[in-house]
Amino acid sequence: MDLNAYTYVGPEEIRRSSASQPAGTPIASKEDAEAWLQAHPDARTEGATYVVDLQGRLRLAPRRSEHVACAGGGEVLAAGEIRFQGTGTRLTVAEVSNQSTGYCPDTSCRDAVVLALRASGMTPPSRFTPEIVFRRCARCSEVNLVKEGWFVCVFCDADLPAEWNVASRRTLHLTESA
Known part of the structure; x- marks a missing residue:
């Protein structure tokens, strides 16, 4: 599948201040997502910041994180916000968006999100909420x-x-x- 790689277009001062923050945690399975949510309990109610990196991996960071920090400063295939519901084997993705003013991805980046979520054993919602x-x-x-x-x-x-x-x-x- 052909996917677009997006460069950071947000303020340079945010990129510089985010450079010292750790990149988002790669999520390869539901168990990884559950472990991340246990380490970041606020994400259960607030949601999380996500990117899909150039290898097609979902990466998560706390909701108030900058997307450029979650991406380790690099290009992304998708960026936005994500919210989970349930726990353990019942963990599902309730909502996902392309809401990132740092990368401003096109709505077509949903294809990358679908691939990343499926690769991690999760079912993506039928559409971005919001798009x-x-x-x-x-x-x-x-x-x-x-x-x-x-x-x-x-x-x-x-x-x-x-x-x-x-x-x-x-x-x-x-x-x-x-």
Whole structure:
């Protein structure tokens, strides 16, 4: 499967301040996710920050962590927030989003999330909740969150493009067993 790799587009001061933080914990199984949740009990109610790294692995960090720290400063295949419910063998993914203003991933990054969750033995939700649409304004260069299908820049009122354009991205090929 061809997936897009996203570079960090957030503030440079956040990247610098996040450089000393540990990268997110790789999750290869439900047991890994359960162990991580036991070590971070607040995540059961708050959810967690996640990225899918370039190897297709889900990585988790506490909810208030920056995505760039969770990614160890590198590119990602997906980034957002995730919430689990249940415990042990009944652990499920209740919600997952692409809500990351540091990477501003396209909604198509859901494919990477699906692969990563399946590889770790978990079933992904049927869609992002919420699904965030990011666009960069061609006139003023500001990044916008498109709401209710309104493709107009909130900063300068210019029309926003229909296609994702926040930054350059490259395509990687991963298989289901990634």
